[in-house]
Amino acid sequence: MTPALRAADRELLLRLLRIPTVSPLEGGRGDGLWRAQHAYADAAAAIGFTVLRHACATAEDVDRPDVPLAVRAAGQSFLDEQPSLVLRLGPELARERTVMFNVHLDTVAGEEPVGFDGTRFTGRGAIDAKGPAVALLAGIRAAAPALGRDIGVLVQAVSGEEGGAMGTIGTRPLLDRGFYGAVNVFCEPTGLRYLTRATASMTARVSVRGQGAIDDRPAAGHNATVLLGSLARHFALALDDVTVCVAGLHTGELHNRVYGSGRLLLNLAYATSAEGARLERLVENAFRTGIAEFATEFAVSKQFAMTAADAASIATLDWTKRGLPCLRAEMPSALVAGIPAWPAVEPAFTCDAIWMDGRPGTGTIVLGPGELDKNNAHAEGEFAELAELDAFAAMVSRLLTGFAARTRKDPA
Numbered sequence: 001m002t003p004a005l006r007a008a009d010r011e012l013l014l015r016l017l018r019i020p021t022v023s024p025l026e027g028g029r030g031d032g033l034w035r036a037q038h039a040y041a042d043a044a045a046a047i048g049f050t051v052l053r054h055a056c057a058t059a060e061d062v063d064r065p066d067v068p069l070a071v072r073a074a075g076q077s078f079l080d081e082q083p084s085l086v087l088r089l090g091p092e093l094a095r096e097r098t099v100m101f102n103v104h105l106d107t108v109a110g111e112e113p114v115g116f117d118g119t120r121f122t123g124r125g126a127i128d129a130k131g132p133a134v135a136l137l138a139g140i141r142a143a144a145p146a147l148g149r150d151i152g153v154l155v156q157a158v159s160g161e162e163g164g165a166m167g168t169i170g171t172r173p174l175l176d177r178g179f180y181g182a183v184n185v186f187c188e189p190t191g192l193r194y195l196t197r198a199t200a201s202m203t204a205r206v207s208v209r210g211q212g213a214i215d216d217r218p219a220a221g222h223n224a225t226v227l228l229g230s231l232a233r234h235f236a237l238a239l240d241d242v243t244v245c246v247a248g249l250h251t252g253e254l255h256n257r258v259y260g261s262g263r264l265l266l267n268l269a270y271a272t273s274a275e276g277a278r279l280e281r282l283v284e285n286a287f288r289t290g291i292a293e294f295a296t297e298f299a300v301s302k303q304f305a306m307t308a309a310d311a312a313s314i315a316t317l318d319w320t321k322r323g324l325p326c327l328r329a330e331m332p333s334a335l336v337a338g339i340p341a342w343p344a345v346e347p348a349f350t351c352d353a354i355w356m357d358g359r360p361g362t363g364t365i366v367l368g369p370g371e372l373d374k375n376n377a378h379a380e381g382e383f384a385e386l387a388e389l390d391a392f393a394a395m396v397s398r399l400l401t402g403f404a405a406r407t408r409k410d411p412a
Helices: 007-018 032-043 076-080 130-147 171-176 224-238 275-299 304-315 352-356 384-410
Strands: 049-054 084-090 096-105 120-122 150-159 185-188 200-210 244-250 261-270 315-321 363-365 383-385
Touching: 007 032, 007 120, 007 130, 032 049, 032 084, 032 130, 049 185, 084 130, 084 171, 096 130, 096 352, 096 384, 130 150, 130 384, 150 171, 171 352, 185 352, 185 384, 200 224, 200 275, 224 244, 224 261, 224 275, 224 304, 244 275, 261 275, 275 304, 275 315, 304 315, 352 363, 383 384
Parallel strands: 096 150, 096 185, 185 363
Antiparallel strands: 049 084, 084 150, 120 383, 200 261, 200 315, 244 261
């Protein structure tokens, strides 16, 4: 296979990797995303792309119940640092003649050494998803002569994918403004297999707000650590048959006091809206039974009787994230000919493609180089192989040329 990424592409990727674009929800701050998107737009301009939109989400975009609480509470300064970019190649055309690609340039936290040894790129975002973003441009460039003036290409280079923002300040506002096509490709690591599903997740928060005590008189206060620890165990057993992450248990850092307040987090993935509703009921029922069991078990305890007696009044459950859609899409087989399909028995994952759910007259896939676990996305040692990026670029080119040929033959 002829290499798709040229020297200028490799330099662009290294430049993007050196620009910090960590989500503010993971501790990042500054104008990194603005700078990264300007660099990306400049490179795309050499292919013929023009900028349609380069702006941040508005307060109205986040004032919705399906926006995670952390995003709604982050404030205007957070939004100002999270722009999203829309590029267009060719004239403005009807949706049935347009292909849209979505890729995110924000990253998770964790500084990683940036480098390229001739075959492998390293750095935060190498595979998730700055590497795919650069390979995407290489693939479009290769296909551009076959597109002419009657096939349009949109590229969304977004923020707000990482940190639990779930696309609510990047991708969803762009889709709501009509920036999508008949075919839509979300660039995420899938091992170069196309996926037509995307799960969603919800987050439950158990909070304890009680009265603390000194270590010499532990029975005089509410022990949030013991109560939350008991609930964590109860959730782990009660929800063992579903995909749940029991995490975020925090009361304090010191050993010489009883902490009366704390929190526990549960994150649950689901593949359909009906499954999400079922999980809500399971969690809420497990919370009630967990409180009741704790109250019974510790009622006669010397140290924890007060906590047991008041457990139902000092512990609450609320949802910091819920109501997100799941993707169940279709794609004409002719357009993905030659691209392996994601195995039906293998679980899908969560990404911004969920926001394409329910948009009529569209086909959507998730497709990209590398794999989240194999390439250490979100972990130490993140990397992308040059060969993987070249292969993805070739797939993008083949998909676009196939779409152009099929559309010209049958515009309907």
